[in-house]
Amino acid sequence: MLFNTIDFAFFLPVVYILYWFVTKRNLNLQNILLLVASYFFYSCWDWRFLFLLMFSTLLDYYTGIKMCDAPNTKNKKFWLWLSVIINLGFLGVFKYYNFFADSFASALAQLGFKINPYTIQVILPVGISFYTFHGLSYVLDIYHNRIKAERNFVEYAVFVSFFPLLVAGPIERATHLLPQIKKPRQFDYAKSIDGLRQILWGLFKKIVIADNCAEYANQIFNNSADYNGSTLLLGALFFTFQIYGDFSGYSDIALGTARLLGIELLRNFAFPYFSRDIAEFWRRWHISLSSWFRDYLYVPLGGSRGSTWTRVRNTFIIFIVSGFWHGANWTFIVWGALNAIYFLPLLLTHRNRNNLEIVAQGRLLPNLKEVFMMSITFFLTVIAWVFFRANSLEHAFQYLAEMFSSSLFSAPKFTGMSRAVVLSVLIFLFMIIEWTGRENQYAIAHTGAKWKWPLRYAFYYAIIIAIFWFGGKEQQFIYFQF
Secondary structure (H helix, E strand, O other): OOOOOHHHHHHHHHHHHHHHHHOOOOHHHHHHHHHHHHHHHHHHHHHHHHHHHHHHHHHHHHHHHHHHOOOOHHHHHHHHHHHHHHHHHHHHHHHHHHHHHHHHHHHHHHOOOOOOOOOOOOOOOOOHHHHHHHHHHHHHHHHOOOOOOOOOHHHHHHHHHOOOOOOOOOOOOHHHHHHHHHOOOOOOHHHHHHHHHHHHHHHHHHHHHHHHHHHHHHHHHHOHHHOOHHHHHHHHHHHHHHHHHHHHHHHHHHHHHHHHOOOOOOOOOOOHHHOOOHHHHHHHOOHHHHHHHHHHHHOOOOOOOOOHHHHHHHHHHHHHHHHHHHOOOHHHHHHHHHHHHHHHHHHHOOOOOOOOOOOOOOOOOOOHHHHHHHHHHHHHHHHHHHHHHOOOHHHHHHHHHHHOOHHHHOOOOOOOHHHHHHHHHHHHHHHHHHHHOOOOOOOOOOOOOOOOHHHHHHHHHHHHHHHHHHOOOOOOOHHHHO
């Protein structure tokens, strides 16, 4: 079930009504309802993989209790490693086995040995990377004595499988979400309105911006050999806005949906395309994943402490692993490595934490230096996205080579250019709204707060009309494949 479907438009109100008006504030019944709704939501995609989700939940629930009750450190470590190995084992088999098998065969072929590797023909379980990381953070936090094991299975299962975040995050922490699940929740009209507003903006990002951009990005990337440099540049830009509208749109819908149910999820995006350097970009893009790797990988490796070599090594490890987390393809690994290269000069000159505040805070417009810094960062990001979107490394290098050829200065030509002009205007207006709302949790959180109600509701209805009028061909969320 997708957020941008009629099915979800019926599913959410039913859950909402049952949750607030039938369970009558009974915490146990509310949590049972959330668990049943979450499992139903997931099974609508493929009910067979529901058993994998349930097994992963039972595994971490049980090992968490065993670690908490362990008589000594050795026993505690045994249960930790059991959970880590099994969780990563499932992730490895479903997501990475074919990649390693094919890469091994290719390496042997370079040495003159030809083999036919055995590969498994199975679809990737949706959300496996996300709920696996939920469970891993939970058992690691127990091991390091940050939390105690949760002994109420329903409450723990809701933490893992809460339907707004189940298939594409944000990647939650038990320290943040579990206390909210265990605490009685009261209906709050203002929070419900705020949740609906964030859902509306998320749908606009996904349906109007991302889905329309996807049509042109797919057309250009899938037939890149037929286009000149300027058209390829437009294709890269369309994908840049597609992935932002797609993933931040999903996150807005997830956070808004959770707020309707009285739960606050971790923020996942903070206007990353207004970043002044790559370090700031990664503090604002997919925040829950970046912080997860920082806390559970980068810091245990030594972080930015130690020698220059240690800092360089840790930077490359975290970015390459982050790239590999996104998908089993060399393009993602190179994408991660490229971002590490971008980040390295900032780290070595101790400028990676220079831009912690919001750009042009308290001002309507940025100054020339900020415009220049944002432009450079955006340009580097667009280049990196080419590797993320390309089908292979060869495709990415060919794409970039033609994009920066002399044909870059010729006029773009592709099917549907008139509609693309309209889309470009929509993107421009969208980014203006994002810019004016950059100091809020999401762009339209306080838009029109001081307007008279007819004007304020006219703005909301304009967004709804745009969703139906400009809605592109329905596209699956990009991050469902991760």
